[in-house]
Amino acid sequence: MSRIWFWAVFAVGVLLLCGCWDQQLMKNERNVSIGGIDQGSNGMIRATVSIRDISVTESGTKDTSEVHSVLARSTQHAREKIDEEISGSYSAAKLRVLLISEEFVKNQDMMPYLDVYYRDPKSPLSARIAVTKGKAEDMIAHKKIGSKTIGLYIDDLLNSLEKSTTIPRVNIQTLHPLDRGFDFSLPYLIDHNGKPTVSGIALFKGVQMTATLDQDDSKLYLLLSNLQSKKTLLTLRVDNPQKSNGYDYVSIEIKSLKRKLKVTVSDDQQIKVKLQLKLRVSVVEDPSNHLYSMSVLHNLEKILAEELTDDSKEIVQKMQRAGHDGFGIARRLMSFHPKLWKQINWSEEYPKIPFDTSVSLQIVNTGITE
Amino acid sequence: MGFFSQIFSNNRHVGKSAARKSRVAPIEKNVEAALQNNISYVDQALFHTEDLVSRPINYLSEQGCLLYLNSVCDPDKIQEVILKPLLKAQGVNPERDITANLVEKHTNLEPVIDLMIRGYAVLFLEGREECYAIQVVFLNNRAVVEPANEKSIQGAHDGFIESMQVNLQLVRKQINSRNLVVRQYTLGKMTKTDASIVYLNDLASPELVKEIERRITSINADNLMNGYLVLEYMEDKSLSPFPQILQTERPDRVAGNLLEGRVALLMEGTPAALIMPVSFFVFYQSPDDYNSRSLAGSFIRLLRLFSFFIAIMLPAYYIAVVSFHYEVIPMELFYQIKGSVEKIPYPPILEALFMELTIELLREAGMRLPAPIGQSIGIVGGLVIGDAVVRVGLVSYPMIIVVALTGIASFVVPSHEMSYSVRLLRFPMMIAAALLGFIGIVFSFTFMMVHLCKLESFGTPYFAPAAPMRLKDWKDAVVRFPFWKLNERPIDPQPQKLVQETRAKEERGDDRG
Numbered sequence: 001m002s003r004i005w006f007w008a009v010f011a012v013g014v015l016l017l018c019g020c021w022d023q024q025l026m027k028n029e030r031n032v033s034i035g036g037i038d039q040g041s042n043g044m045i046r047a048t049v050s051i052r053d054i055s056v057t058e059s060g061t062k063d064t065s066e067v068h069s070v071l072a073r074s075t076q077h078a079r080e081k082i083d084e085e086i087s088g089s090y091s092a093a094k095l096r097v098l099l100i101s102e103e104f105v106k107n108q109d110m111m112p113y114l115d116v117y118y119r120d121p122k123s124p125l126s127a128r129i130a131v132t133k134g135k136a137e138d139m140i141a142h143k144k145i146g147s148k149t150i151g152l153y154i155d156d157l158l159n160s161l162e163k164s165t166t167i168p169r170v171n172i173q174t175l176h177p178l179d180r181g182f183d184f185s186l187p188y189l190i191d192h193n194g195k196p197t198v199s200g201i202a203l204f205k206g207v208q209m210t211a212t213l214d215q216d217d218s219k220l221y222l223l224l225s226n227l228q229s230k231k232t233l234l235t236l237r238v239d240n241p242q243k244s245n246g247y248d249y250v251s252i253e254i255k256s257l258k259r260k261l262k263v264t265v266s267d268d269q270q271i272k273v274k275l276q277l278k279l280r281v282s283v284v285e286d287p288s289n290h291l292y293s294m295s296v297l298h299n300l301e302k303i304l305a306e307e308l309t310d311d312s313k314e315i316v317q318k319m320q321r322a323g324h325d326g327f328g329i330a331r332r333l334m335s336f337h338p339k340l341w342k343q344i345n346w347s348e349e350y351p352k353i354p355f356d357t358s359v360s361l362q363i364v365n366t367g368i369t370e
Numbered sequence: 371m372g373f374f375s376q377i378f379s380n381n382r383h384v385g386k387s388a389a390r391k392s393r394v395a396p397i398e399k400n401v402e403a404a405l406q407n408n409i410s411y412v413d414q415a416l417f418h419t420e421d422l423v424s425r426p427i428n429y430l431s432e433q434g435c436l437l438y439l440n441s442v443c444d445p446d447k448i449q450e451v452i453l454k455p456l457l458k459a460q461g462v463n464p465e466r467d468i469t470a471n472l473v474e475k476h477t478n479l480e481p482v483i484d485l486m487i488r489g490y491a492v493l494f495l496e497g498r499e500e501c502y503a504i505q506v507v508f509l510n511n512r513a514v515v516e517p518a519n520e521k522s523i524q525g526a527h528d529g530f531i532e533s534m535q536v537n538l539q540l541v542r543k544q545i546n547s548r549n550l551v552v553r554q555y556t557l558g559k560m561t562k563t564d565a566s567i568v569y570l571n572d573l574a575s576p577e578l579v580k581e582i583e584r585r586i587t588s589i590n591a592d593n594l595m596n597g598y599l600v601l602e603y604m605e606d607k608s609l610s611p612f613p614q615i616l617q618t619e620r621p622d623r624v625a626g627n628l629l630e631g632r633v634a635l636l637m638e639g640t641p642a643a644l645i646m647p648v649s650f651f652v653f654y655q656s657p658d659d660y661n662s663r664s665l666a667g668s669f670i671r672l673l674r675l676f677s678f679f680i681a682i683m684l685p686a687y688y689i690a691v692v693s694f695h696y697e698v699i700p701m702e703l704f705y706q707i708k709g710s711v712e713k714i715p716y717p718p719i720l721e722a723l724f725m726e727l728t729i730e731l732l733r734e735a736g737m738r739l740p741a742p743i744g745q746s747i748g749i750v751g752g753l754v755i756g757d758a759v760v761r762v763g764l765v766s767y768p769m770i771i772v773v774a775l776t777g778i779a780s781f782v783v784p785s786h787e788m789s790y791s792v793r794l795l796r797f798p799m800m801i802a803a804a805l806l807g808f809i810g811i812v813f814s815f816t817f818m819m820v821h822l823c824k825l826e827s828f829g830t831p832y833f834a835p836a837a838p839m840r841l842k843d844w845k846d847a848v849v850r851f852p853f854w855k856l857n858e859r860p861i862d863p864q865p866q867k868l869v870q871e872t873r874a875k876e877e878r879g880d881d882r883g
Contacts, residue, residue, distance in 0.1 A: 019806035025718075026696040027711045031704075054709035056767070061709060093697040094704055122697050152701075 029091040033065075033151025036099040036136025037113055040071045045104075045113065047071075047078035048137040051086065052149050065149040069137055075116045092117075095124040096155040098172065099136035099189070102202070105209040117172050125173040128158045130187040131202040131209060139189065139196055154196055158187055161198050165222050165232040165254075166215055168201065181331025183324045185221075188212050203324035205347070211322035213315065220308065221315050224277060224357075225326050226259040233284070238303055250300065251285035255364060263332040265340055271349065273329060274356045277312070282365030291366040301361050308359040320351045329353070399479040405435055405496040408479065412437055412492070415483050429456055429464055429495060438491035444508040448491055452504055464493060464502055472505035484562075511536055517619035517641070519786060525661035529619045534564055534638040537621075541568055541634070541643075544625035549573070555586055557637070558594030564638040565600070568624075573631040575864040581828055582633050582646060597640035604635075604646070606826050611795055613653070613787035614827040616645040622657050631865025647827035649834035649862050651847035654678070656784035659850050668849035673782070675848060680779035681792045682818075685726065686803035686811050688772045689718045694807030710766040719804035721765050725773040726800075728755060730793070733777075834862035 033052040040046040048069040055062045068085050072078035083090040100110055117123045132139050145153040161167045167187040175184060186209075188202040200214040201221070213221055219234060232254040239248065260276040283291060283300075290296045319326060329350070333341045402408055409424055416422055421441040427434040436452065451470040459467040465475060474490075476482045477500050482492055489507025514536065516522075517529035530537045538552060549571040557565045565586065569579055582604075589603045597617070605614050618624060624634045624643045635644040645652075654674050659667035691698060692711060699707065714721060732751035736744040756774075759765045776796065783789040795818065802810035825832035835843035843860045845851040858868045 016802075016805045016810075019810065020804075022807070023693050023717075024696070026692045026708055027714065029696070029708075031708070052705060054705045055712075056706065056709035058761075061706065063705075094701055096701065124697075 024091075028088055029093075030086050030088040031094040032090070032092050033094060033149060034097045034099065034140055034154060035092070035095055036101070036132070036140050037075075037104055037110070038101045038135050038137050039104045039107065044071050044073055045075075045078065046137060047075065047082070048140045049082055050140050050143065050150055052151055063144075063147070063149050065143040065151070067140055067143060075113045079116070091122070092120070093122040093124060095127045096151050097158065098127055098129045099132050099139055099154075100129065100186075101136045102131055102133050102188075102209065103135075105131055105202070105204070105207075109207045111177055111207050114172065114175065118176060123172070126171050128155060128171050128187075129175060130154070130158060130189050130198075132196075133188065133190045133199070139191060142194065142196070145195055150196075154189070157196065157198065161187065163230045165219055165227070165229040167198060167218060168222060168225075168227055169229070181334055182328035183326055185213075185218075185324065185326055203319065203322050203326070205323035205325075210324060211318060213318070217311070217315050217318075220311055221319075221326065223254065223257060223279075224259065224275065224312055224315065226257070226261075228254060228257050234308075235285070236304055236307055238300065238307075247287045249285070249287075250283060250304065252281040252304065252363075253284050254279055255282055256280045261327055261329075261332075263329055263336070265333075265337050269340060269343075271329075271333070271340075271353050272356070273327075273353055275312075275316070275327070275358070277308075277359045279308075279359065279361045280364045281361060283363055286366070291363070297363055297366070301363055305359055305361040308361065309357065312357045312359055313355075316355045316357050320353070320355070323347055323350060325350055401477055401479055401494070401499050401501050403497050403499055405433060405494050408494045408501070409435055409437065411479060412483060412486070415479075416486075427453070427456065427493070429493075430459060430462070432498075433496040435494050436491055437486065437494065438506070439486055439489075442487065442489040442508055443491055443506045444489075447506040447508075451506065452491060452493070464495070468493075468502070468504055470504045470506060474503045476501055476503055487562075509533070514540065520619050520623075520784070522620070522656070522658050522661065525657050526620070526622045528621060530621065530636075530641045530643060532639050532641050534566060534636050534640075537636050537641075537643065538566065538568070540621040541624055541628070541636075544621055545570070545628060550628070553583070557586065557589065557600065558592060559590070560592040561595045563594055563596070565594075565597075565635060566637075567633055567635050568628065568643075569633040570628055570631070573629070573865050573867060574633055575631065575866060578631075578647065578828060578830075578864060579633060582635075586635070595639060597635060597637040597642055597644050600635065600637065601644055604644075606828070610821065610825055611791045612650065612822065612825060612832065613785070613791060614646075614648065614825065614832060616648045616652055616785060617642045617787060618645060618785075619643075620657060626657070626660065627652070629870075630859050631863040647830040647863055649827070649830070649832055649847070649860075650822060651835065653783065653785040653788040655847075664850050664852040668851075671848070671850055674784070677779035677782040678792060681776055681782075682796045682799055683811065683815070684776050684779070685722050685772055685796055686799040686814075688768065689722055689800055690803040690807045690811055692718045692768075693804065707766075707768050710768060713763050714766050715763070717804070718769070719800060721769050722773070722800055723797075725759075725765050725769055726776075726797070728759075729773055729777050830862045830864060835860065 030051050032049045034050045036048040038046040038048070046069060048067065051066045051068070053064045053066065055064070066086075068082050070078055070081040070085065072081050079090055079092070104110065117125070140150055142150050144150065148156070158167065162169050168185055170184060170186055183204050183206065185201045185203050187198050188200050189196050190199045191197075198215070200212055201218040202209045203211045203213065216234075219232060222228065223232065233251060234254070235249055235251045237248055238250050257280075258278040260274070262274040264272045264274070266272065291300065330346055399411060413422060419439070421439050423438055423440045425436045427436050436448070438448065447470070452468055455467045455469050456464065461467065465473050474485070479501075482490075482501060482503055485503045486492060489505065490503040491506045493502040493504065511533045512531050514528045514531055516527040520529070528540060530540065542550060547570065550568065551571045552566045552568050554564060554566045557563050567579070567582060567586070585604045586600070589600065591603065594600055594603075601615050601617070602608050607614065616627070619642045624645065627645045628634060632645050632647065635646070654671065656670075659671050662670075692707070696704065696708075716724075728751070732747060736747045736751075739747055756770055760767055760770060780789055780793050783792060799811060799814050802814040804810075806813065822833040823837040831838055834840070835847040840861055842858060843862070846856055846860060854871070857871055859865050859870050861868065
């Protein structure tokens with residue numbers, strides 16, 4: 001009897017101890033907070049990572065950032081090479097931002113290099129992705145901006161811009177190639193006086209970057225794509241011939257938004273798109289301040305609507321020229337007109353589609369009381 | 371070999387030979403007419419114990435002798451209720467003259483000897499073939515004070531003491547019902563301890579009472595000195611980590627449970643009542659819940675139930691996170707934890723075991739020491755060790771937080787028995803977490819839940835309102851609804867009457883609901 005017990009306990013113990021094989025002690029890992037991919041020589045990539053370390057002492061915590069850069073054949077290869085370079089084992093589980101250089105995404109398909117992120121169960125799928133003008137390596141080499149390490153800084157920067165509807169909410173997961181029928185856009189980072197700054201967004205055609213939009217246009221672009229975030233503030237020019245320059249601008253906050261996107265196919269297989277945007281806004285800044293009068297108010301509404309319509313048309317044209325289908329028109333065709341979809345060559349057809357774009361606007365609030 | 375067989379037979383043959391020597395008591399020995407014969411018989415029956423006093427006495431013209439054990443009898447009482455009345459006696463019947471409240475006439479000597487041990491004085495008279503046992507027991511009761519381990523903020527401040535009579539009186543004071551029944555037993559072959567079960571005749575299930583009676587009477591042991599010993603004999607599964615009988619020192623808690631159809635066991639010398647059958651949730655009910663308003667009571671009770679999960683799972687969760695699943699921690703916290711974990715040389719499980727055992731040691735040391743020194747142990751342990759251990763790099767800061775939180779959470783339970791269980795249970799949880807991470811926690815938690823669902827207390831389900839599910843009972847098990855909402859008793863002790871009130875608020879002419 002006691003022998004049976006002994007073997008039973010022994011067997012259970014041995015079976016359970018197998019679990020220790022999968023242990024990944026937090027203290028042994030080196031955690032990457034930001035990674036970057038650049039074009040390397042001979043078809044290789046240059047991968048750069050910044051490892052964030054905190055040392056906790058009695059006087060407080062100290063943040064440091066350690067940068068490593070390797071030339072590798074693929075992302076996984078790069079991981080291995082970095083792992084050889086650093087002390088401890090490499091872990092990307094806490095990656096916050098992945099930077100890809102403009103040169104890289106303009107010249108080649110970046111999807112193969114993201115593949116490893118979709119396989120690893122500890123993968124940081126919520127990490128943000130951004131395109132950098134110039135090399136990602138140089139951006140990461142800043143190590144620290146103020147008291148924040150570079151990874152945290154760019155993450156917080158992108159986070160705050162996402163909230164103000166300046167850049168789309170994109171992370172590794174939303175980029176997954178299974179999600180077809182529309183093109184994504186990524187935040188576009190530039191190095192401005194030694195500080196990473198978002199200058200707008202980069203538009204993609206499929207997996208290649210084709211154009212950029214500046215911050216003002218990207219806000220309108222996001223409104224047209226019905227991707228409004230927590231808060232959207234637009235500052236528009238209103239020509240005011242009687243007053244000096246300071247009176248030229250009006251700031252409006254978008255309170256609510258209704259977008260109508262209609263893709264119609266006529267009998268002769270002509271694709272037409274009707275894009276309507278209805279905004280209800282509140283005026284948060286208006287130096288000339290005559291909005292108590294209804295005629296002035298309606299006049300302002302008219303001016304703003306016209307201006308927004310013109311800007312929208314320009315943006316749509318730019319998108320068409322770049323072959324960027326950010327509104328997901330392809331997806332509508334796929335689902336509602338599958339026969340037509342099979343016949344056409346989308347990349348040729350898309351720039352030719354006539355867009356009927358219009359923005360209407362209603363001011364619902366002009367003061368501080370709501 | 372002889373050596374080993376002696377060890378493994380637990381020296382049984384020694385016990386046997388000792389047992390053989392003991393005196394086999396005759397069942398009957400009649401009182402003889404000769405006074406001296408009776409005295410010497412009693413003296414022999416008590417093995418010439420030196421606290422036996424025999425005082426010659428004169429009752430009118432008769433020669434007599436008063437025998438008693440002076441260690442259990444009250445000399446003032448003997449003076450007051452025996453000696454003085456007998457001096458002034460008129461008639462021939464000492465039973466009438468003696469003013470004690472209990473006087474028994476016996477013709478058989480054997481039961482008289484047992485009574486002497488319990489504080490009776492025996493009066494023998496020359497020429498009479500009978501004797502009189504007079505109760506003159508020396509009562510040395512401590513005051514009825516609030517029990518130190520079951521304090522309440524609001525509510526009654528009385529607690530049980532070591533005398534069963536006083537305890538029964540405390541219970542009766544709470545429930546003035548003729549249905550409150552007391553059944554008395556004498557337990558223990560040697561200790562012969564008085565015990566009584568108390569229940570409400572019209573409420574407690576008859577099968578339950580019968581079962582409890584069966585279990586009490588079938589215990590065959592020499593030593594049943596107190597309730598804590600009886601508890602293990604009566605429990606369904608002594609090796610389960612969960613207690614299946616509630617010990618309480620509060621009369622109001624006993625009364626509350628009796629009114630739900632449960633049964634209480636009181637014993638001489640035990641300052642507590644054992645309540646049976648109980649469910650898991652009874653251990654998390656405190657009289658304070660009922661003495662405060664229902665919102666406050668519900669909040670505190672939810673907090674306590676939540677503390678159960680913290681106490682058994684928090685260290686396990688932390689170990690699993692730090693050694694398997696660090697990606698679940700939010701980023702900023704992750705780097706903070708990583709910063710302090712980095713310099714610890716041991717795996718988290720050793721770190722946790724070290725700290726948990728230190729806390730248990732401190733607790734035990736603080737309990738054993740007299741109160742003034744006990745406090746300084748707390749300071750030495752809590753502050754000095756807690757701080758130094760981190761500086762040296764044996765344990766990380768987050769681990770200190772986790773262990774401290776767990777310690778606090780395990781002391782929240784209103785029952786000490788359950789508190790011990792909870793503290794024990796977290797060790798297997800921690801080991802499972804160290805071996806298999808979250809999966810280990812899930813496995814061991816499932817294992818525990820299966821055990822809880824399977825467990826029975828006197829034939830009633832232990833995990834009662836949860837499994838088997840009865841949502842109505844959650845009103846008093848998980849939270850505490852206002853009393854006028856608790857129309858029915860919990861079903862798990864199978865009370866004879868389920869309804870405990872009807873439309874309480876409506877009958878008051880109040881339709882506020």
